Each structure stands twice: as C-alpha cells, then as structure tokens.
Amino acid sequence: MSSYRRRSAALTSLTVLAVLFAGGCSDSGDSDSGSDSSAQDQDSGGQSADGDAGDSSDAGDADDGDSGSDDANDEDSDTGNAAAQGEIPWCTAEALSPSLNPLDSGAGQRYAALVLTNVSDGSCRTQGWPGLMLLDADDNPIQTETIRDRSEESHQITVAPGDSVWSRLHWTVVAGDQDAPDGTCGTEPASLAVIAPDEQDFSSAEWDFGQVCGGGTIDAVALVEGSGPEE
Template sequence: MPRLIWGIVVAAAVTGALAGCGSSPDAGSASSSGGATAGPASSGTSATATATATAPGTGSPGSPGAPGAPGAAAGSPHCTSGMLGASLTDLGTAAGNRYATLVLTNRSGKNCTTGGWSGLQLSGADGTVPTKVVREGAARTITVGNGGRAYERLHWAVVPAGDEPDDAGCEPEPSALKVIAPNDTEQITANWTYGAVCQHGRIRLQPLTTNPEPR
C-alpha cells in the first residue's frame, strides 16, 4: 500500500515512523522511506513544519514535544502513550475542508505533563495509508489531571491534488489513526470515520492544549 505519515519525530531513522511533534521552526522532516529528523526545540516560538513518514513500528522514535514537558510540573510525570486513551471528535466541514479534534484522556490515576504535537499515522485494512503532517502554532507545556483531557485540532482537505485520482477517491480510506504522544515511542489508536484525506494525506495539526476547542 502507499506510504503514510507520522508527525515530526525525534531525530532517528526507523522503519515506520510517525509524523511527530515539535516546538520550533527547526522542527525538521521525516522521510517517507522510514525515519525522521527533528531539530532542537525553542521555547515560545511558533512552528510550521512538514513531515512524511512510513507506517509506525515498534521501536520507532518518539515525537518531540514542548521544551521541558517531561516532568515539567513538580511531582507530575511525563504523559506517556501508555497513560492515555485516544479518540476523535468531529468539528464539521467547510468548502472542501474537514476538521476534527484528537482527544487524549489521562487514564493513569495521576496528573501528568505534556506538550507539543503527537505523532500521527493513518492506517486501513490493508496497512498504512499515506500521511503527511504539517505542525502549526506554538508548543506549550500543559498539565493533564487524572481523568482530564488534552486536545489537538486536525484540519485536512477532501479535494484531490492535481496528481491524485478524483473518480475513485484521492487516497485509500483509513479506518484508524495511530497516535504517539509527544516525547514517546508507544502507539495508541483512535477510530477514523472521516473518509479519505486528500492532498497526499496532508493533515494540519495544532499543538496540544487543555482547551476543548483548539484553534
């Protein structure tokens, strides 16, 4: 099947990387042949970066997060993927565009800290689906209380690019979104019910926030 994405990932080459998170203009990019690079994070700066990655696999590098996110709050551990559940909520449509929110729920029994952008990878019944993540906005370290939630807004197009078919769907239709929390390597999964992602799987991703309607 076609190659897919994951958010900008920490510098490292690996088969099946997720387009990962980061918090600086030096975010870097991931290779569609497996592997990704990410530049040093810079606190308080906005970032726009593009990543294309192959399917996530075990041992894949984690996605970079906000500076100081791991353990940033005294007594609060870093939010790992194993501490979180993932789901998606529909934010509607507008003139060929689609919007959804990725919701990460803290199920660990304790407060934890995180920040930046998650690593993302679309997948379907036949394997990974092309995914390309564009990180937008400025990363901030946040604390997610026990049972609390963090949010990331997704924005993508349903209008095919010039070199994509428009009669049989622009790209294969995903059934799941694989997610790697910032500064982690483990995957969690959210169901995907929003159809194909055109423009070669391009998803614009806002950084994590405690605002349930990230903008």
Template structure:
C-alpha cells in the same frame, strides 16, 4: 472554526521550510509512509513530524495550567485517544483529537503528536504539518488534552480513482516524547492531497 482554502497550503509549506523559529504560522512536514522523523524541540514548529515518534521533546515553556517538572511525563499507556466534532466547509475537514489521562495521576506533556492513518491493508500515506506554538501542559487525572486536525477532501491533480487516497479506519496517535501509539477510530473518509494533515499542538482547552 477557520476556513482555509487548500490551495494556500503550498505557500504555507514553502514559508515553513524556509527557516526555523518565528511566529505561529510556521509548520513542518514529513511523510509518514517512510522513515521516522527528527526530534522536535520546544517552541514554534518548523520541523517535521512523523509516524514513529510524537512531536519531539516536551517544550520548556510553561503555561498557567500548573506544569512543572514534578509531574511525571505522560506516556502512551497513560492515555486514551478519540476523535470528535467533525466540521466541514470549502473542501476542508476538521476534527478534534482528545487525549484522556486514564493513569490515576496527573502527568505533563506538550507539543505535537505523531499521526499515522491505517487501514485493512496497513499504513496509509500520512503527512503532518505542525502549526502553532507548543506549551508544556498538565493533564489532570481523568482530564483531557486537545489538538485540531485539518485536511482536504479536494484531490490533487495526480490523485485519481474512486477516492483520492485509500480510506483509513484507524488513526494511530503517538503522544509527544513517546514511540508507541494509541489508536482512535477513523470514520471521516479519505485524506486528499497525499494524506496531508495540519495539526495544532496539545492544549488544555478544545480548539475554537
């Protein structure tokens, strides 16, 4: 699992917002506490992700996972979400998001999910930075797709109080191309730096 000092994120964000396309280091940003995002097309991300839709249109780049237009698109009702595999180091936290296909048939998807932290009082500020390059994938019936979440537990200079941000108990996950969310239990404490989460695109193998 990579270790990234949070102080480098500001540089990464500036680079991402400077232009579209390019390599897999580009990332997009938005606040999940406000308006919905602009839809994201396929390929490397440099546009925002947000709470009201998954990460834009399904990428047209196909992998060896058998993706084709003949497979139905994965909808929210076809999927279940869970979080696992907490890893920690140098003020950073990592977990794996797993989407499980419970539909009874194969389906295709690809790109980045939308994320929204939520607690007893409602929505909690969530800002998603997209990393990596999107690929079209097929999730077999009963199979899984994976993404990695990465956030900081080191408060920003203007974050004060007992915790840097309110503590969530639920992560709402919106699959790519969808507007409805599926919920996963959140038991990982506050997300500092104003709710910033770095997210990889969905893949057929768990993140290394």
C-alpha cells in the same frame, strides 16, 4: 467516536513507526514542508524547540540597591516549582486515550478535534504536537504527512486523571497533485494511530471521516488544555 483501540507498537508492523518518523512533522508555512522534515522535532518526541525555557532577559533587571533577599526567595521558589514539576512523569500511550470529534467543516476542508484523555491514576505532563499515522482496516499504514501548525505556541500541560488535552486537525477531501490522476485519494482509513509527544508507542482512535486527500496530509496544532472548542 469515543471508542478506541489501544495497541502496543510491538504488536504491529514496525513499518508504522518507520514511515511516521521518516515522513516527519513539518512546520506550517514552510515552502518545502513536504521535503524538509523536522528531524530534530521528531527526535525530541514532539517537544517544541520554542518551549518556555524561562525569561533569561529578566536576569539583570533588579536594582543595584536591593539587598538580594527577594531574589534569593524567588530563586528558592523557582527551584521548588521545578522540582515539583520534575516529579510529574511525561504522559505515555497507556495514560492518554485518544478520540476524534468532528468540527465544523466545509468547501472541501475537514476539521476534527483529537482529544487525549488521561485514563491513568496519576497526573502526567505533555507538550507539543502529536505524531499521526492513518491505518487501514487491517492496521496497515496509509501514506500520511503530519504538518505542525505553529500558529499557536506549545506549552507544557499537566493533565490530571480524567482531564484532557486536544489538538485541532485539518485536512482536505479535494484531490490534488499529490493524489491519483483519476481524482481518488487512496485507501479509506479505518483508524488513526496517535503518538503522544515525547513517546514512541501509540494508541489509536477510530477514523470515521473518509479519505484524506493531498497525499494524506493532516495539519495539527499544538496540544492545549480541554476537550475541544466550547459549544
């Protein structure tokens, strides 16, 4: 499960990225999730539109009698933190090595932990949802629709060398209206191409979970710290 194959986008068909971004990553719970793709989310590289931009509501809560020195110190501290954070680069495809670990599944539903481990020599930061594309044994893209599960908020995460972030993936193995009339679910994937938030290049992990039904639909939650649920 932990082995993976990293490829540059330049060495694969541009169709992979074209199909991925054209398919979009829809929000879970949207009535038109299959047709109303979130183009703005895709253009932002997976960044959450609801990200932490700061608590502007706190800006007028100080007492009029305060001297203002505390506010000035707070502003200096915030500025210093922002500057320090800005020096940490966004995680690239080369920095984050993907792997897939199975999670408890049942009743035709399947779950896996997509783990992205920082294999670079320095810290990097990431936030949001991974882009996904199933590939066959010849690295050709298979129909895939990634739905962004927004049950958990997106937060910016600094990933130190050797540390990981992960996203829970969910899909079904029960054929539905989006699949072939004979009850099959198309080509069995051999790998999963993963695009980190705010990136365009991808790396890939071996896929050992069989077919993905529902027209290749995979739900993904926002990346969080760690390498999966605790045992």
